[in-house]
Amino acid sequence: MKKTYGLFGLALLPASIWAATISGTITTNGGSTQLSGAKVVLIASSVRVDSTVTDSVGHYAFDSAQVGATGTKTIEASHAGAYNTTTANTNINNANTNATVNIDLGFRGSISGTIRRASDSAVIGNALVVLRRSSATGTFIDSVRSDSLGAFTFANISSGTPNYWVIATATGYATGTFANISLPSGGAVSFTLYLPFPGSISGTIRSAADSVTPINGVLVQLRRGSATGTVVDSVPSASGSYSFTNLVPGAPNYWVTASVTGYVSTTNANVVVTSGGATTSNLYLAPIVAATISGTVTGSPGGAGIANALVVLRRSSATSTILDSVRTNGAGSYSFSGVAPLTPNYWITASANGFISATNNNVAVPNGGAVTSNFSLTALATITGLLINDPVPEIATAIRGALVTLQHGSDVAPILDSVRSDSLGRYTFRNLVSDTLNYWVTAYTNVGTATHGDLLVTSGGTTVSDFDFVPAGVNSMVFKSSGIRFVRSGDRLILNLGVSSVARTVEVYGMNGSLHTRISVKAGETQAVVPATFANGFMFRVK
Structure with a gap:
């Protein structure tokens, strides 16, 4: 049989054909x-x-x-x-x-007008007229000179937004501006721009201490419209005097600010400049006088002064560089002297062991002032308790070395702290914040795990939360009856009794019935310690 083989070509088409x-x-x-x-x-x-x-x-x-x-x-x-x-x-x-x-x-339009003198409306020829868009300092479009009749024209310019600004200057006159000109499609806008004679502001800079002594080397800044507006001009004072010339008169008014090291900066506000006028504006600078910040750090509840509390001084923010720090005296008082006054303001933080730190923000300090800034620190709380086994009625065993964890807000919140129970089975969490969220305590022992939830703590208070487990572990022995508790720790037997107004006698017997120890507990006393070296256990009697 004759076999025929063919060669076939495979064309790969693109996944998509560009057709945008x-x-x-x-x-x-x-x-x-x-x-x-x-x-x-x-x-x-x-x-x-x-x-x-x-x-x-x-x-x-x-x-x-x-x-x-x-x-x-x-x-x-x-x-x-x-x-x-x-x-x-x-x-x-x-x-x-x-x-x-x-x-x-849109159709192009035109802007035209006449430049005149503000005082008598006489025309001003050869004035330089500049056309800008968006603002007086915006995009430059064109410039022309006014003719002998003061006329100017900008023809064939784009209509619509942004709007136009026309600025005119001429020798011997203050600058004039016609602002925010709207040019509609095919429109022709015309107006008259009046140029006033320039004005001036000058004056002396003297010490406010005597209003006579001139201050040299002062930086004098001129703003228009407000104390924080753009600086129009600035000059250094010479021999205690300054001068700004060729100023545009009229509204908005001017603000003159003088500043130099060692003096409080001073501003003369709303200084009026008239056409061709010479305005005098003298400034008096007060020498900077160091201030003091002082106060008392007390605890809440109670209101008693906290001794040895740390008080830290910062400027501008709560995280700025520390400028100074002091400790309170026995009455809880502190003081910072030689504090630089005025802005920026100060942030003062007080902290003490067992209390929540607090910060007084944005404390203003006037020149030479004595500022009082007090603190009331909230005391921290404590949660404590015992981990105990109850193998049989009236006999208990303290659990040592068990892990105890603390959570804030719920039993699924992150673990805030953890401790191990001590030789008497006691655990303690200190320095806790008392707020709207309660606490959860979980004990992990060799006889089981338990959680005590929604524990309320109070400022400066101690919340007790004991755990009782079954079956017993192998640790110290505890006897509980009628408010009496014996705890065996090593070779000691610690007897904790409730308060009584009468004296009591405690007798300790070995398991063979022999009397081992007899002690007296005076009225008002709550504890006694006796040897507890018994091979097979012990018995006791209180009378």
């Missing part, structure tokens, strides 16, 4: 008239990729090859006639995006 396009219509007169012959430019990443011209009905289109990859594309439309150049953006998100971008071209 951008098209639209260019109009004028608010979209009512299609604009033929308009130039349309496609821009991607600030690069002018391609351009086309609208057809007889104002339509244009860019195909997939021109549009290219995904991203933001800008369409710029313009016309040789009296129209604005306008742009619009669109996003190409995927290969199948067919974006439509329609643009309406």
Whole structure:
């Protein structure tokens, strides 16, 4: 049999075919008239990729090859006639995006006017007139000189937003500004701009201590509109005097600020400058005098002064560099002397063992002032208790070395602290905050695990929470009866009794019935310690 072998070619087609396009219509007169012959430019990443011209009905289109990859594309439309150049953006998100971008071209407009003298309306020729957009310091558009009749014109400029600012200057006059000029489509805006004669502010800078002594080397700053406005000018004082000239008169008024090391900065506010006027504004600077900050640190509850509390002084914020620190005296009082006054303000923090730290924020310190800043620190709380086994009635065993954990808010909250029970089975958590969230204590022992939840603590208080477990472990022995508790620890037997107004006698017997020890407990006493070296146990009697 003859076998025939063939070679077949396999063509791999792309997963998707790029077909993104951008098209639209260019109009004028608010979209009512299609604009033929308009130039349309496609821009991607600030690069002018391609351009086309609208057809007889104002339509244009860019195909997939021109549009290219995904991203933001800008369409710029313009016309040789009296129209604005306008742009619009669109996003190409995927290969199948067919974006439509329609643009309406407004008619260009004009801004014109006359420059006159403010005092008598006489025209000012050869004034420099500058056109800017967005603000008095915004994008420069054009500049012209006023003619012999004071007239100027900016023709064929784009209408719409942003608005325009016209600024005029001329020798011997203060600068004049016509602000925020709105130019509608095809509009012609005209106005008169009056230039006043410039004014001046000058004065002396003297010590407020005697109002006579001049202060040299002072930095004098001039602002307009407010004490925090932009600095218009600044000069150093010479021989205790200063001067600002060629100032624009009228509103808004001026603020003059003088500052120098060793004196409190001073500002004269709302200084009025008139056309051609010379305003005098003298400043008097007070010498800086160191201040003091003092106070008392007390505890709550109770209100008693806390001795040896640490008080820390910072400036500007609670985390700034520590400027100074002191300890309170026996009455809880503290004091910082030689404190630099005025701004920035101070942050003072007080802390003491067994109390929650506190901070007094944003403490203002006047020049030469004596500021009082007191603290009331909230005392921390304690939770303690015993871990005990109860193998049989009236006999208990203290559990030593068991893990006890503390949680705040719930039994699923993060573990706040952990301890081990001591030789008497006692655990203790100290320095706890008393707030709206209670505590959960969990004991992990060799005879079981238990949790005591929703434990309330009070400021400065001690909350007791004991654990009783069954079966017994092998540790110290405890006997509980009628308010009496014996705890065996090593070779000692510790007897804890309730308070009694009468004397009592405690007798300790061996298991064979022989009397081992007899002790007397005086009225009002609650504890006694006796030897407990028994091979087989012991018995006792209280009478």
